[in-house]
Amino acid sequence: xxESVPAILxxxxxxxxxxxxxxxxxxxxxxxxxxxxxxxxxxxxxxxGWSAVLFLRRGSNFRFPTVSYAGAYVAGAIVFxxxxxxxxxxxxxxxxxxxxxxxxxxxxxxxLGFWHSLLRAVLCVLFPLLxxxxxxxxxxxxxxxxxxxxxxxxxxxxxxxxxxxxxxxx
Amino acid sequence: MxxxxxxxxxxxxxxxxxxxxxxxxxxxxxxARVAVGIVALAVESAAQILRRVSGSTDRSxxxxxxxxxxxxxxxxxxxxxVRTGLSLAALGxxxxxxxxxxxxxxxxxxxxxxxxxxxxxxxxxxxxxxxxARAAASxxxxxxxxxxxxxxxxxxxxxxxxxxxxxxDRIISSxxxxxxxGRLDLDSIVQKVDIDKVAxxxxxxxxxxxxxxxxxxARLDLAKLSxxxxxxxxxxxxxxxxxxxxxxxxxxxxxxxxxxxxRAITGLVSRVFGRRPPExxxxxxxxxxxDG
Numbered sequence: 001x002x003e004s005v006p007a008i009l010x011x012x013x014x015x016x017x018x019x020x021x022x023x024x025x026x027x028x029x030x031x032x033x034x035x036x037x038x039x040x041x042x043x044x045x046x047x048x049g050w051s052a053v054l055f056l057r058r059g060s061n062f063r064f065p066t067v068s069y070a071g072a073y074v075a076g077a078i079v080f081x082x083x084x085x086x087x088x089x090x091x092x093x094x095x096x097x098x099x100x101x102x103x104x105x106x107x108x109x110x111x112l113g114f115w116h117s118l119l120r121a122v123l124c125v126l127f128p129l130l131x132x133x134x135x136x137x138x139x140x141x142x143x144x145x146x147x148x149x150x151x152x153x154x155x156x157x158x159x160x161x162x163x164x165x166x167x168x169x170x
Numbered sequence: 171m172x173x174x175x176x177x178x179x180x181x182x183x184x185x186x187x188x189x190x191x192x193x194x195x196x197x198x199x200x201x202a203r204v205a206v207g208i209v210a211l212a213v214e215s216a217a218q219i220l221r222r223v224s225g226s227t228d229r230s231x232x233x234x235x236x237x238x239x240x241x242x243x244x245x246x247x248x249x250x251x252v253r254t255g256l257s258l259a260a261l262g263x264x265x266x267x268x269x270x271x272x273x274x275x276x277x278x279x280x281x282x283x284x285x286x287x288x289x290x291x292x293x294x295x296x297x298x299x300x301x302x303a304r305a306a307a308s309x310x311x312x313x314x315x316x317x318x319x320x321x322x323x324x325x326x327x328x329x330x331x332x333x334x335x336x337x338x339d340r341i342i343s344s345x346x347x348x349x350x351x352g353r354l355d356l357d358s359i360v361q362k363v364d365i366d367k368v369a370x371x372x373x374x375x376x377x378x379x380x381x382x383x384x385x386x387x388a389r390l391d392l393a394k395l396s397x398x399x400x401x402x403x404x405x406x407x408x409x410x411x412x413x414x415x416x417x418x419x420x421x422x423x424x425x426x427x428x429x430x431x432x433r434a435i436t437g438l439v440s441r442v443f444g445r446r447p448p449e450x451x452x453x454x455x456x457x458x459x460x461d462g
Contacts, residue, residue: 010408012422015429024432030424101425135439138432152429156410 011154015101020109022138023102023150028131031096038095039080046075077125084121089114093153103153112148120146202252210245 011019047067055062067075087094092103092111104120106112112120123142124131130141134150143149217237332338440446 014426015422018429024429024436026431026435027425027428030428099421099424100428101421135435136443138436154425 015152015154018152019154020151023100023152024138025132025134027100027102027152028134028140028150031094031100031102032131034096034099035083035094039076039083042079042083043072043076046079081118081121081125084124085114085118088112088117088120097150101152101154102150104148104150107147107149116146120148198256199253202249206245206249213241
């Protein structure tokens with residue numbers, strides 16, 4: 001494809017004006033809500049999967065395993081952290097981000113590296129309420145600490161780095 | 171079979187002595203000859219018709235010859251009688267002429283001169299009125315002729331007559347069209363034409379409507395063109411990304427609504443903190459220095 005040919009935007013016309021801008025709190029909360037629902041589904045799947053393993057091993061002595069709040073919280077935290085880290089590292093977006101059209105990028109507007117996304121995931125899981133700092137300036141405390149941003153990005157493929165952003169900053 | 175009137179014509183002609191050159195026959199003699207000739211022709215024709223009607227053949231040729239002989243004799247006698255009568259009359263006139271002339275000149279001179287005067291006057295009148303009379307007469311003649319011609323032409327399809335009877339191809343082929351065109355000064359004719367005015371009179375819209383644009387388009391190799399365009403814009407990639415971008419209309423609505431909510435909250439917060447509402451929020455790239 002020649003460089004003289006402009007790339008055709010696949011984003012709907014009404015959404016093109018704010019592509020690449022930092023997302024507001026409502027979008028991020030909605031995205032996290034969806035991700036939390038997915039977490040519950042994953043935890044349930046883990047529980048029933050573990051139960052199936054126990055059923056196969058114990059047979060008639062099988063009983064559904066009891067899970068303490070602490071154990072559930074720890075398991076949930078681990079699953080959530082891994083979920084966040086892997087999705088941010090892989091595609092830059094969780095499923096909630098995908099639905100809301102968001103993407104997590106570093107200060108250069110690029111996808112995060114693995115450790116970068118893992119650090120951000122740990123901070124987000126440990127201090128979820130710090131997300132609401134985004135009300136003030138569309139950046140959570142975690143964003144400020146690890147120098148990331150959550151932007152509107154409706155395109156399916158990751159944005160092409162800082163150049164795309166810089167063109168909009170003019 | 172024709173039997174000429176006058177029997178023994180062949181032998182009679184040979185026996186006839188050569189005629190002395192007679193003086194030119196006078197009017198009466200000619201008239202008598204004509205009358206006798208007409209009678210002879212009539213009788214001859216009648217006899218022939220009668221023969222045909224009665225279906226008679228050569229058997230009765232002797233009777234016919236007799237009748238013809240008698241008829242010829244009668245006619246010859248008639249001519250002789252007329253000649254003799256005429257000679258006598260001429261003799262009488264020559265004898266009685268001078269005294270009669272004298273008497274007539276003596277007694278009828280005055281009336282003659284009077285009549286000559288009258289005739290002269292009438293002639294003079296005719297000479298005076300001649301131009302008017304001729305004009306009127308010619309006008310009448312012209313009008314009459316015109317009406318007559320119209321009447322005739324109404325009954326005739328002249329075009330059809332020409333088409334039927336005139337070889338137009340031959341006429342046209344006999345015309346030297348090159349010579350005709352050579353005699354035309356086409357340049358001066360063209361110069362007399364006001365092209366601008368002609369162009370104004372042309373309804374270009376109507377012309378454009380008559381243009382077969384579809385045919386022009388059909389001559390373009392649209393398939394090749396399309397392939398080229400698709401190759402240059404990487405259409406498959408566009409399809410992949412666009413189908414992934416907006417999974418459904420519902421997702422799009424959710425995204426737009428949450429974006430609206432984001433903006434509302436941002437505006438509210440900006441007012442609370444006394445900041446200018448971010449019309450154009452800063453970008454997440456490091457170049458804006460917002461990370462510090």
